[in-house]
Amino acid sequence: MKPASLITILTLALGAAAPWLISSYELSLLGRFLAFSLVALGIMLTWGEGGILSLGQGVFFGLGGYALAMNLKLAGLNLANGDMPDFMQWSGVSALPGFWYPFANPWFSLVCVVLVPGIFAAAFSWLVFRRRIGGVYFALITQALALAFATLLVSEQAFTGGFNGLTDFSTFAGHDITSQGAARVIYLITFLLVVASYFFLRWLLGTRFGTMLRATRDGENRVRFLGHNPLPYKVVAFTLAGMLSGMGGALFTLHAGVISPALVGVVPSIEMVVWVAVGGRNVLWGAIAGTLLVNFAKDEISSALPSLWLYALGGLFILAVSFLPGGIAGLFTTPRMPRFFQRRRQEAAE
């Protein structure tokens, strides 16, 4: 057996056994960070393979998280009776807003977790990419999107819970989600989804689609000159990343018991990119490893020395992109192409 597949099997076994190996606090952290790593897989797909840097993945994370949180917030309320979530009563809303009603159905909510970010990502990226706006421009527009989204969530307090977001959940589809047993089930679902997404993306990147995506990254004009339209590949990649972020957001909401604007704005969105930059943007397992590593480090550092974390994060960014563009994973993988061609590729990108 090759060492690589041995490591894969060991990791899978350890991940699946984790609920019985580590404390419930550590399990809750690991679950959250695995939910984050779904976002990271999406960033690896768009940024690493597609060359599309989005500084607004928090928006899709938030759309997924809020879609589920709205259901969790409505659980146990008698809507026919005119019941409303607590924060709406505090804000003096007289009746539940219309767009909240369908979310009372848990299955509708689950579908929305994937579809709302997916549709929004598709529409947004199609509008921008079809006019050949890419690269730095796209990064800046997505950052503006993250800012607008977070500000809107804060200001529309009566509908979104404002700065505090949505929190205080108890049941989903009739099942208690606060018990320790439920935490294990949620962890295992998260773990399975991460594994499934990993293998799906590994398959996808090996297909023609993956080849075309990388070709678009390395020379979009050449792809055009060869008679292909790069637009669908970019839109599909960005949409998939949006859906992965939405799933990550929903799972995070289940693990953390809260979703708020502070988790989806400009800074968290760009932090998501750091995970992938540190882990390795061109390697799938690098994205997951980077997410876990950076977040566990953040947990350690920010609980010991809170102000140090922002210095560390800033420094990590500068060092990772300046000296280690392949991330941690880049240290383990040999370049796929001889050096000569790699240099040519960089020149072409200039």
Added chain:
Amino acid sequence: MHETAFLIGQIFNGFSVASLFIMAALGLALSFGLMRVINMAHGEMLMLGGYLAYLTLLVVPGPLGILVAMPVAFIGAALLGAVLELTVIHRLSARPLDTLLATWGVSLILQQAARNLFGAIGVQVVAPSWLNHTISFSTGILSGLTLPDTRLFILAVAALILGGVALLINKTRLGLYVRAVNQDRPIAAALGVNARLIDLCVFALGTGVAGLAGVILALLGPVTPTVGQSYIVPAFLVVILGGLGSLVGTTIASIMVGLFTALIEIYVDVSVAQVLLLAFVILFIQIRPQGVIAVRSRALEG
């Protein structure tokens, strides 16, 4: 208040916000035209300018302190910009997206440093008494319209800076080199222009102007570690709308963004205005993807 007066007041506000955007976006746009990189730490140059104004006023109190603070902030921010260019940006200039991320790291560090040095709440710079007047109209259709002197001062400073930079770019030898590198870097370099030096000069000039803008921001409100952030995202949108490295394009785009924000805020609150501004930008690039003024096409960029 009369409706016309109110509208004129909002338009005036729009122009004064636009003049801040011009000063914030000028450096971004010029460097972007030359090097294709965006400095995410540009907002922190505004912040630095604000804190330098605060420190200068501690040393030079009195009515003319603010006039001393402006060159101090310009030089301070230009020096920091030059250091940033030499250490981080030049190293990464072949990889625009990585530059974006690295400079964002710089921005985080600068913000946290400001938080540790000056506190998270922020410091107050008191506008000198000669800026404490307002021009008010009490008769005619303009009755009720008030124009604060600080706002007029901002307009004047922005106009002076814009005029100065325009003269520099259009009339001097340095400006000729800047335009040459902007249009075709390899050819300009082949003809003996030191393109690296031009990059450095323009970058430092841009951060210096942002530092100056920071002094002005300090007159409008407290200087906090994140003061630059609220102006920098609209400034990025200005760069997208303006077109590559074009002074006229940047000016027009700033006025568009400033006026759009000021006028839309008559009808909706600030957060919705932000969403609508973004929608406006996305709509605008559907019609003119190359920006207001196109020196070069974006369509075939790498």
